[in-house]
Amino acid sequence: VHEAGKSDCGVKSNIKSIPGVMTIRGCAYAGSKGVVWGPIKDMIHISHGPVGCGQYSWGSRRNYYVGTTGIDTFVTLQFTSDFQEKDIVFGGDKKVTKLIDELQELFPLNRGITIQSECPIGLIGDDIEAVSREKSKEYGGKTIVPVRCEGFRGVSQSLGHHIANDAIRDWIFDKSAPEASSKFQPTAYDVAIIGDYNIGGDAWSSRILLEEMGLRVIAQWSGDGSLAELEATPKAKLNILHCYRSMN
Numbered sequence: 001v002h003e004a005g006k007s008d009c010g011v012k013s014n015i016k017s018i019p020g021v022m023t024i025r026g027c028a029y030a031g032s033k034g035v036v037w038g039p040i041k042d043m044i045h046i047s048h049g050p051v052g053c054g055q056y057s058w059g060s061r062r063n064y065y066v067g068t069t070g071i072d073t074f075v076t077l078q079f080t081s082d083f084q085e086k087d088i089v090f091g092g093d094k095k096v097t098k099l100i101d102e103l104q105e106l107f108p109l110n111r112g113i114t115i116q117s118e119c120p121i122g123l124i125g126d127d128i129e130a131v132s133r134e135k136s137k138e139y140g141g142k143t144i145v146p147v148r149c150e151g152f153r154g155v156s157q158s159l160g161h162h163i164a165n166d167a168i169r170d171w172i173f174d175k176s177a178p179e180a181s182s183k184f185q186p187t188a189y190d191v192a193i194i195g196d197y198n199i200g201g202d203a204w205s206s207r208i209l210l211e212e213m214g215l216r217v218i219a220q221w222s223g224d225g226s227l228a229e230l231e232a233t234p235k236a237k238l239n240i241l242h243c244y245r246s247m248n
Contacts, residue, residue, distance in 0.1 A: 025155070025156075025157070026156070026157030026160070027151035027152075027154065027155060027156075027157065027160065028149045028150065028151055028152075028153040028154045028156075028157070028159045028160035028163055029047075029053055029057070029116060029117070029118055029119075029149045029150065029151045029160060030056075030057055030151070030157050030160060031149070031156075031157035031158055031159060031160020031161045031162075031163070031164065032116055032147050032149035032160040032161070032163055032164035032167075033045060033047060033053075033054075033057050033116040033149065033160075034057045034157075035157070035160070035161055035164075035197050035246060036160070036161055036164035036165060036168075036197075036221075036222055036246070037114050037116065037147065037164050037167075037222070038057070038063065038075065039063035039065065039075060039197050039198060039222045039223045039224070039225060040222045040225050040226065040227065040230065041065045041067050041072070041073040041074065041075050041224065041225065041226060042067070042072050042073060042074070042110065042111040042112075042226045042227055043074065043110060043111055043112040043113060043114060043143075043227055044074050044077075044079055044103055044107060044110045044112075044113045044114075045074070045079065045113075045114045045116055046079045046080070046081060046096065046099060046100075046103075046113065046114065046115050046116060047078065047079065047080045047081070047116050047118065048080075048081045048083075048092065048096055048115045048116060048117050048118060048121055048126075048128065049080075049081065049083045049092075049117065049118025049119065049120050049121055050080075050082070050083045050118065050120065051080050051082050051083075053118045053119075053151070054078050054079070054080040054118075055078065055080075058078040062199050062200050062201075063075055063197055063198055063199065063223050063224075064198050064199075064200065064201045064204070064223065064224065065198070065223065065224040066224060070107060071109055072109060074107065074110065079099070079103065081095050081096050081099050083095075083118075083120055087120075088120055088124060091124060091126055092120075092121065092124075092126050093126050093127060093128070093130075093131050096115060096126075096128065096131055097131055097134075097135065100113060100131075100135045100144070101135075104139065111143065111226065111227040111228075112142065112143030112144065112145065112227050113135075113142070113143070113144045113145070114144075114145040114146075114147055114167075115128045115131070115132060115144070115145070115146045115147060116147050116149055117146070117147060117148055117149055117150050118150060118151065119150045119151045119152050121150060122148065122150035122152065122153070123150075123152075128146035128148075129146045131146070132144040132145060132146040132171075143171070143172065143227060145167055145168075145171040145172065146167070146171070147163065147164060147167045148163060148167075149163045149164060158245045158246070161245065161246045161247065162248055165247060165248045166248065168230060169248075172227070172230050172231060173231075173233075173234055184218075184232055184235060186235050187216055188237065189214060189215045189216050189237070190215075190216050190218045190235060190236045190237050190238075191210060191215045191216070191217055191218070191236055191237065191238045191239070191240055192217070192218060192219040192220075192221065192229075192232075192233045192236040192238075192239050192240065193206055193207060193210070193217060193219070193220050193221065193240050193242065194219075194221040194233070194239050194240070194241055194242070194247050195221060195241050195242040195243040195244060195245075195246040195247040196220065196221065196223060196242035196243065196246075197221075197222060197223040197246070198220070198223020198224050199223070203220055203223045203224065203242075204224070206240075206242070207220060210240070218232045218233070218235065218236055219232050219233040219236065221233070221247070
């Protein structure tokens with residue numbers, strides 16, 4: 001609304017959102033869960049906290065993928081620890097531990113699990129790293145990744161991208177077993193497409209063009225991607241970057 005004596009209309013759209021206030025703009029959690037980790041199809045991604053954040057991030061992106069839901073892909077399912085007031089008081093580590101056990105029973109073919117932490121997790125100091133290590137050991141070295149992507153860490157979605165990519169570096173690359181790498185047979189033409197989350201299938205188009213050129217795409221980050229592709233990425237001869245705001 002134009003006010004008398006003021007030179008502009010007082011537009012307030014180009015300001016940072018306030019952590020904790022509902023906004024259409026993404027937060028660090030949205031960047032991690034919705035963009036980087038969420039499209040990795042053969043892993044289960046837990047929205048650890050109140051139900052609202054997981055619901056808000058669920059199915060809003062067209063991360064296209066190939067697979068059978070509940071068997072080898074879990075992108076369209078929403079998993080939440082459904083934090084309640086008592087969990088804020090007593091902590092949520094036991095709840096997420098129980099949740100991981102339930103997921104293993106219900107979806108035994110999942111290749112790995114991530115814990116996407118929402119704001120309350122960081123505020124009350126839950127030790128999701130300890131839970132991840134404990135459950136990973138219990139399930140024979142299974143990949144379980146804690147992601148410190150609480151929304152209050154930043155009011156931009158891209159910070160969540162960077163936090164998520166750091167988690168891949170620290171918990172996937174460093175943890176990949178030697179026997180897993182021995183199965184991978186490298187070639188001189190191995191490339192990785194990174195920073196592309198296959199919104200509407202665009203990463204598929206890039207992949208087709210590269211393969212018709214004679215290159216071998218060994219990893220796609222992370223639309224239609226898999227845990228095995230993440231593990232193979234360091235062996236690529238070249239990373240082809242689509243969106244630098246999405247990557248480190």
